[in-house]
Amino acid sequence: MLARLFRIQNRTAIYDRAHKITASFLIGLTGVAFLAVCHQLYKAKTEYLPEIRRRGKERLEKTLAIRQTEAEIAEQEQNKNTKQHEDVEENGPSASNEDVEFDYPDVKYEYLDNTADIQIHAWGDSLEESFEQAVMGMFAYMTDIDRIENRDMKQIDIRAEGDLQNLLYKFLSEWLEVYGTEDYFVARKVEINLFDRKELRIIARGYGETFDLSRHAQGTEVKAITYSNMQIHEEAPTHDVYVIVDI
Amino acid sequence: MPRTYEEELKYIERINSHCWRIKKGFVPNMNVEGVFYVNNHLEKLMFEELETASKFGGIGGFLPGMKQIANVAALPGIVGKSVGLPDVHSGYGFAIGNMAAFDYNDPKAIVSPGGVGFDINCGVRLLRTNLTEKDVQPMKEQLAQSMFDHIPVGVGSKGVIPMNAKDLEEALEMGMDWSLREGYSWAEDKEHCEEYGRMLQADPTKVSQRAKKRGLPQLGTLGAGNHYAEIQVVDEIYDRFAAGKMGIDFKGQVCVMIHCGSRGLGHQVATDALVAMEKAMKRDQIQTNDRQLACALIQSPEGQDYLKGMCAAANYAWVNRSSMTFLARQAFARCFNSTPDDLDMHLIYDVSHNIAKVEEHIIDGRQKTLLVHRKGATRAFPPHHPLIPVDYQITGQPVLIGGTMGTCSYVLTGTEQGMQETFGSTCHGAGRALSRAKSRRNLNWYEVLDELKEKGIAIRVASPKLVQEEAPDSYKNVTDVVETCHAAGISKLCVKLRPVAVIKG
8 A cells, every 4th residue: 555655666675664664653643643632622622711711700800890899989979969969959958067066945835735635835035936946845745855966957948828827837837747758857956047927938947866766765746737726926025826736 | 705604505405315406606607506415424524615615715725626516517518417426525627526517519518628637537447356365365465565566656667568659659549459469458358448448539649749758658657646556355245246247256355456547648638738728718718717627619629639639548548557457467476376367367347537428318308419527436327328348237337436545445336317317427436535734744654554554454655655645534434425325326335345455656
């Protein structure tokens, strides 16, 4: 068979044998090289490639993680900003009052007899003070007001139609609504900043904190304000105000 | 117009041993007469109230119940009589325990949020169990604690039922159907509820955003004031057949009574409506004797809006009570290591005593559509009325009268006479005798609690001050009230229940 390959030249026996050996050596080498290549391909499929892929994934995840935390931080900041904006839009500035010096007002309200509900009698040196004391009296009925700390502030701006009684009703109702909608915010000190009698408008601030079951005592919840036997005595030097609240 | 007490008395006339009439002229513009049901003991309290008011002429005092019944009789469109039930006492605008019906089709007739109350659909529901007192007595404290842990009570409490704004809208529209869909109530509960737990005219869009915001965290809470959840034991059975129909078969059977309303949402709906109606009153020129009697024409947009909003708030209250029923069932199941089904914790009935309903009644032989306001008055329909469940067709609608903390509660049934005289209404509870401020001054909360312990009642309260105000002594005697109803024939005694554990806010 090999003779056919070298048909053209007729060599001597040694050349012949040398050629045979070289040829078979070369073929053998090719076969071994071929097997080696197959083996390497097999190894690559089972070992090297997954390793490469794993390393690549890790690298990718690392970069993604960094990107995600960056995004989260950015989002949080954005949320904070929008929340602040929302709060300010809805209720006016709400801030903690760590640096504010606080002087809680004297108690100028009391509770009077009424069959089913409670009548708050508040007084003060001015009509504004009586209104403020009325709100504080209402909150004091709902919880032990001495345990409320000064952590938050809510501002309200209301207008009423009609007369002073409508104004008082709206003022008290608004604070009750703030309590009901702002996570049970209880105001320990209320301050009226604007009291416009002609336009029947009040802008006021309440300093207090949200009700916390673990720290605050549970009093009686006020359901609503009523016009029942509501009296506002402006002429009197003590500016007495009487209002009945529904329990 | 300060009249003397004697002059006032001329307008009050006794009809029989438990019924008095208030003649026209007691207050100006009365369209119909007033009538109130009292027995000897209760009438003293009523007349005392009138006497106190006549002395002080209205400054620093308040309008007595009788005057308020008469003021209601002066409202336009009223039909029949302005009725004061045995537990009537002075409220705002309408007295509490006052029923007034208005002709729905009369263009001048009015609807008034004061006639419904601030706590829209404040009501009572009663669950039965198959436990006896012997089973419960050793576990009383544990059971009370379990219920107190499951049901949020008191100021600042938040509901445990998961809810978001969309759920709230659906609940406002669908009422108990929503509870059923979410799996909090059983299908049989719906049968045994007034209006089947859902008022169809409800429209959640008529409830303001503020009200929804107030109502969202409070769903499934008991609230404060005179609301409570009690574990009671059957003390006496007066009408064995009717009690049997309700599933109450023997003395010593344990029942659970839950009394609560629509929480902040209802209060806000009523407040918003009052403000809107004040403007409407000026526009439509409706005259009333009392500023608190804010009202609007039924056919006006404000009136219709209020009715739809009120129905939504009523649905909210039913969802609230169903949620608490669910929590109570879980509490019992946990304590007795059983299931609510095995304990046969079925709903006997659910009544509301602060609501306005459109009902058909027969007046002078003709059928009329009336808007019946019941403030502190419970519906009590007679046997064979189409609106009561099939089980109670022969016995009449059960009426649940909650006593006060530590006193007995009663179950009554509606009668035909009640349907005729009071348009199917009866009392709702005890009614207060002492004012809250007086109670706070004269009673000590630990004395009250000791007294209750002596009676063998386990009690869990969120607020000690409330215990003073809600002490049994500051209320009228519920037995008096209920016996008056029975004697007047407007409802019949059926079962008496005695509390063994009380949970209050």
